[in-house]
Amino acid sequence: MMLRDAPAAERRNFRVDYETLLLIFTAIIYEALPFVVLGVVLAGILEEFVPQQALVRVIPKNELLAVALGAVLGLVFPMCECGIVVVMRRLLRKGLPLGVCVSYMLAGPIINVVVMLSTYAAFNTPDRTLSIFGGPVNVVALRIGFAFIIAINTGLLVGWLQRRHGIANLLAPVVMRGLDDQMQKTSPDAAGPRDWARTLKNISTTALNDFVEIMAFLILGAALASGGRLILQQSNLQNAIESHPAIAILMMMGIAVLFSLCSEADAFVAANFATYWPPASKLAFLVLGPMLDLKLYVMYTRVFRPRLIATIISAVVIQVLLLSLLAHRFEPEITQFGLGTQSSTSAKSAP
Amino acid sequence: MAHAHHHHHDADTYFTDQLCMVGLSGAFGVICLTLFYGSATAVEGQAPPMLNLLLGRQFHLMIGLSGVFLLGLAIIRAVSLWKEAAPAKSTASLPLVDAPHSHQHDHDHAHDHHHHEGCGHDHSHDHADHSHEHHHAHDHDHSHEDHEHGWAPWRYVVILVPIMLFLLGVPNKPPRAAESNDKEARVAQAEREAKETARMIALDDWSRLGLFAALANENAVGESTPIGFKKLVESIDDPAEQAHLEGKTVELRGQYSPDPRDPRFFSLVRFRVQCCPGDAVDKRISVFSREPITSVNRDAWVKVVGKVEYARRGDATLIRLATPGPSAVTPCNPDINPYLQ
Numbered sequence: 151m152m153l154r155d156a157p158a159a160e161r162r163n164f165r166v167d168y169e170t171l172l173l174i175f176t177a178i179i180y181e182a183l184p185f186v187v188l189g190v191v192l193a194g195i196l197e198e199f200v201p202q203q204a205l206v207r208v209i210p211k212n213e214l215l216a217v218a219l220g221a222v223l224g225l226v227f228p229m230c231e232c233g234i235v236v237v238m239r240r241l242l243r244k245g246l247p248l249g250v251c252v253s254y255m256l257a258g259p260i261i262n263v264v265v266m267l268s269t270y271a272a273f274n275t276p277d278r279t280l281s282i283f284g285g286p287v288n289v290v291a292l293r294i295g296f297a298f299i300i301a302i303n304t305g306l307l308v309g310w311l312q313r314r315h316g317i318a319n320l321l322a323p324v325v326m327r328g329l330d331d332q333m334q335k336t337s338p339d340a341a342g343p344r345d346w347a348r349t350l351k352n353i354s355t356t357a358l359n360d361f362v363e364i365m366a367f368l369i370l371g372a373a374l375a376s377g378g379r380l381i382l383q384q385s386n387l388q389n390a391i392e393s394h395p396a397i398a399i400l401m402m403m404g405i406a407v408l409f410s411l412c413s414e415a416d417a418f419v420a421a422n423f424a425t426y427w428p429p430a431s432k433l434a435f436l437v438l439g440p441m442l443d444l445k446l447y448v449m450y451t452r453v454f455r456p457r458l459i460a461t462i463i464s465a466v467v468i469q470v471l472l473l474s475l476l477a478h479r480f481e482p483e484i485t486q487f488g489l490g491t492q493s494s495t496s497a498k499s500a501p
Numbered sequence: 502m503a504h505a506h507h508h509h510h511d512a513d514t515y516f517t518d519q520l521c522m523v524g525l526s527g528a529f530g531v532i533c534l535t536l537f538y539g540s541a542t543a544v545e546g547q548a549p550p551m552l553n554l555l556l557g558r559q560f561h562l563m564i565g566l567s568g569v570f571l572l573g574l575a576i577i578r579a580v581s582l583w584k585e586a587a588p589a590k591s592t593a594s595l596p597l598v599d600a601p602h603s604h605q606h607d608h609d610h611a612h613d614h615h616h617h618e619g620c621g622h623d624h625s626h627d628h629a630d631h632s633h634e635h636h637h638a639h640d641h642d643h644s645h646e647d648h649e650h651g652w653a654p655w656r657y658v659v660i661l662v663p664i665m666l667f668l669l670g671v672p673n674k675p676p677r678a679a680e681s682n683d684k685e686a687r688v689a690q691a692e693r694e695a696k697e698t699a700r701m702i703a704l705d706d707w708s709r710l711g712l713f714a715a716l717a718n719e720n721a722v723g724e725s726t727p728i729g730f731k732k733l734v735e736s737i738d739d740p741a742e743q744a745h746l747e748g749k750t751v752e753l754r755g756q757y758s759p760d761p762r763d764p765r766f767f768s769l770v771r772f773r774v775q776c777c778p779g780d781a782v783d784k785r786i787s788v789f790s791r792e793p794i795t796s797v798n799r800d801a802w803v804k805v806v807g808k809v810e811y812a813r814r815g816d817a818t819l820i821r822l823a824t825p826g827p828s829a830v831t832p833c834n835p836d837i838n839p840y841l842q
Contacts, residue, residue: 173672177555177777184563351581366656418775
């Protein structure tokens with residue numbers, strides 16, 4: 151006896167009530183916590199063992215090359231967006247130019263092995279309706295490519311800003327004070343034979359200071375993100391979204407900022423948004439989310455001054471919007487070109 | 502001599518600051534270790550441990566390690582603080598010594614008042630004269646100089662919030678599922694019943710009895726095998742699995758999500774989570790029950806015994822379980838892993 155219209159396992163979101171809010175709030179905190187700990191321990195070690203200004207000798211003199219190198223540093227130092235602000239601040243103190251730091255900070259959470267793998271996994275489903283741009287390899291390539299371009303451009307822009315306004319006007323006073331003192335004092339290796347007790351003490355002091363600071367801002371960001379979910383209602387915008395891809399892209403960007411998801415998991419959320427969202431909007435979600443969200447914004451205010459924050463935010467948002475619109479315009483071409491095929495036999499054969 | 506206590510203020514908030522830092526970090530370390538332990542030692546039949554509710558399995562070990570590191574760092578720092586504090590007490594009674602030294606944090610003293618608003622110290626002393634004694638019993642570590650020397654207690658209040666939540670034992674429930682609203686299923690079932698009725702009307706009494714018997718046989722539920730939720734959901738895209746499962750009687754566990762429009766229809770829901778509930782997506786298996794279900798609470802965990810049925814609709818495959826009635830829908834314990842991964 152054949153059933154005609156029994157439903158499939160549908161994909162819908164859960165209803166957000168206060169208990170679920172608390173669940174999401176707490177989950178964001180504990181999900182980020184290992185990366186914050188990793189970041190502060192790394193920062194403490196960097197602080198203690200890397201001599202002052204050492205990084206200046208290592209990075210290329212050519213600004214473009216330096217910024218490009220910064221963008222791919224995430225392959226060597228993989229770090230969630232939560233820990234990356236901490237590490238970036240220490241690298242800054244060790245002589246890494248601001249532009250390169252910003253480039254690392256923006257692209258690091260995207261151009262790393264873990265995120266590439268999870269993005270691939272999220273879009274590599276036999277369910278054809280979830281696949282966009284002709285396959286998961288394309289999605290990964292687009293995500294990385296866009297992140298690379300945006301990081302470089304923003305890094306160069308920040309470098310220009312630094313030459314124009316001076317670094318003191320861009321960084322928060324606490325960071326500046328730290329930098330000034332850094333320049334004045336002598337290198338720690340000149341202090342004589344290493345005393346392990348003192349080393350441990352320094353590392354623990356640095357790490358715990360950073361931990362407490364970052365956690366406070368992380369918790370605030372998590373509260374904003376989970377509260378934002380409560381406000382975001384499932385309204386019937388399907389028509390507007392389908393007929394105006396630019397609106398869809400902007401909305402997805404807004405959702406990315408609001409949800410403040412970890413860059414390892416956001417691919418799965420993007421993949422599962424309903425199919426009436428144009429693929430380019432999902433791509434915008436994937437590129438903007440790790441670069442800018444409520445969690446990150448709150449942490450930025452700790453390190454950068456408003457002028458620099460505004461510059462970074464506008465540069466990133468505008469570039470994401472433009473690149474996504476381009477991706478939308480060239481979606482058929484990209485889908486056909488296809489660097490890789492889907493996992494199952496695709497019904498999408500020649501046009 | 503009158504200004505000696507000025508530095509005491511600084512020392513007071515410094516130590517309080519550092520102690521708060523150590524205490525809170527240590528507290529988080531202990532929380533992480535407790536979460537990890539709770540998850541590692543959980544046994545089927547209990548309520549899901551908190552860590553299982555919060556994070557996907559790949560994070561559990563990381564939380565454990567974070568706990569170890571945090572607690573370790575806190576202990577190291579506590580020990581070094583203890584050592585710093587001890588000599589300070591003994592040099593407090595030393596005579597004043599005017600020692601020339603360079604202050605990298607000299608500028609802090611000018612606005613020290615702001616930092617001390619929170620503490621109830623007496624500020625009525627002359628700040629004009631800055632030639633005061635500094636006992637360097639605690640050597641200011643320059644590694645933390647890019648932090649304000651100020652006392653910023655709001656940070657600690659914020660950090661206390663998740664610690665308090667943990668002590669209260671929340672969160673302790675997985676997300677709630679939206680209610681079922683399966684119009685297609687209801688319409689399809691109505692059509693089916695209309696067809697059955699039409700058939701029966703056309704028959705004579707004996708044939709009708711025979712048909713009833715055949716239907717009863719079809720609807721009877723025999724031996725059931727437990728099946729994984731994920732496996733059933735994945736079978737939607739796998740024709741080989743479908744051939745294998747079609748018509749089989751299975752036992753499925755999930756959260757009950759009723760359809761308010763018709764008590765015979767409901768879904769079993771479980772959440773698929775990648776990293777944390779923030780990215781949770783609900784997966785549903787539709788269930789049709791011949792007799793209405795009325796006494797099960799929404800979101801309760803139930804065990805359903807029913808027959809697997811597939812149908813094609815255009816490009817898509819649809820699945821449902823057909824179950825006879827409330828006897829086949831029984832409450833059960835939640836999985837200690839509340840999410841599918």
